[in-house]
Amino acid sequence: MVVMKKMMIGFLLVLMALLSGCQMSEVYDTSVNLCIIVANRKNQPDFSDSETLNTSLKNVIDSYGKVQIIVPDGAPYIQGTYSIEEPAKRMSSRKAADWRDIQISSMYNILTTTRAQTPEVDLLSAISLAGRWLDDREGEKQLLIVDNGLSTVGLLDFTKNLIRVDANTIVEYLEEKEAIPSLSGIDVTWVGLGDTADSQQSLTPVNRKNLECIWNSICIAGGADSVTFRGDAPSTGNNSESLPEVTPIDIIAEEPMEVPAKQSRTWWLGEEKCQFLPDSAEFVDIDATKSLLQPIVEAVANEDLILGFCGTTARAPGATEQGCQELSLQRALAVEKLMLEMGMDMRRIGVTLGRGYNHPYYINDRNEDGTLNEQIASANRSVIIFSLDSEVAEKLLKE
Structure with a gap:
């Protein structure tokens, strides 16, 4: 037992010596x-x-x-x-x-x-x-x-x-x-x-x-x-007055980022360009209409545009306002559908409407005797494609 105690004491002394020298x-x-x-x-x-x-x-x-x-x-x-x-x-x-x-x-x-x-x-x-x-x-x-x-x-x-x-x-x-x-x-x-x-x-x-x-x-x-x-932060102060010269590097600052304003776009597809059969939403020549619409489809793909489609008509004798609005809407939808078939993204469509002859761009196409002035009436028959941020949109969408 005494020997065991001596061994333990010796071990502890050695351990303490080691720890003190760490x-x-x-x-x-x-x-x-x-x-x-x-x-x-x-x-x-x-x-x-x-x-x-x-x-x-x-x-x-x-x-x-x-x-x-x-x-x-x-x-x-x-x-x-x-x-x-x-x-x-x-x-x-x-x-x-x-x-x-x-x-x-x-x-x-x-x-x-x-x-x-x-x-x-x-x-x-x-x-x-x-x-x-x-x-x-x-x-x-x-x-x-x-x-x-x-x-x-x-x-x-x-x-x-x-x-x-x-x-x-x-x-x-x-x-x-x-x-x-x-x-x-x-x-x-x-x-x-x-x-x-x-x-x-x-x-x-x-x-x-x-x-x-x-x-x-x-x-x-x-x-x-x-x-x-x-990324250590520099210390405060830097006394460099007596130090040798070092040539400064020319720094060309980047131009401030400019976000280009959205370009307002409007395409007027008059009767002389986009022809429909009389009192119908069927194209006279669909291939010619595709050629007319192709540049518009490409422009929409390259620009951040949300579009509106609006059909307009002449004020033909005997035609009702409701009938003209319905016909002009069907023609606007026909143009919209054809552009979708040509690859336009559906998400580009914002609104489609028919205004008939009830809109700010209507030109009086009646003669004094009440008959239709065909030359002016032709100008009133159209499909207008416009970006929703345009002045045209503001006028056409105004109730």
Whole structure:
């Protein structure tokens, strides 16, 4: 029993010793190699408070990895390479957390004081430089780009209106020049793409999207395992007065969207064009009528129109108002039916009516002696096709 107690006490002491020596960091099977392309430079905001940047640094520190910082100015250079050495002795959880905070603070001090030295930006060369360093590393390979992506010199010079060029065209050009960065086996993360400051005009949504497509296509063409664009918000303030100049990119704003007004349409099918047998809704020549209606059917298919069909008649002696309205309605329905047979969408039909001679466009076709003036009467015999937003519709549909 005494032996058992001693064994239990010994086990607990060992366990306590292990727990007191636990680190705050996650357990990594391999070290993380992180290359950061970043610099205080003109025309882009500060991202020192980026959550993505903070997380990336923690991963390197927890895995005792390496960090290289590259400055993407007009002549990209390596600011420095830093190794995170594992502490010589194990620490308590509290001390481990303090140690990690010190490492992160130290890296932030370096990053926030990293400045562009040469005017302009050659981001493509900076990425190529990062790819070469990461290619020689063992373990995880991560590239973090903290930049708005608006390179102003070198083969990818956005001052030459490249921001509007198709991504595939740019990749093909860079492949011909053998200038695609080698990024095989590298996970690329991008912060701040398209964000601007100082004299650089803001990008339009279309510009920003195409810029993302361009850089994504370049990284994929270079063999990157993954490309992720983060939406971290920029930090407040950006003291860039003493920094080298960077040429602003000309941004051509998209024209405001204009919704064209619906075009009011009216077709008058008079007796000389659309002939019916006397007192009938039967066409005299249906083939000729189809030829007359074909352009109208095509116009309706290409335009957002809702149509009305209205038949009208002359005021023949002995004819009643009701009879004339019925005949004119049947003729309007005949035209409507024929257009449906010719392929018009039924949903284009809004209203069909017969007005006889009781409508605003009626011309008095009676002579002084009460007889019918055939010349004027011919003009009154018609089928009117009109869009419901037209002035004609307003008059014909008015009670």
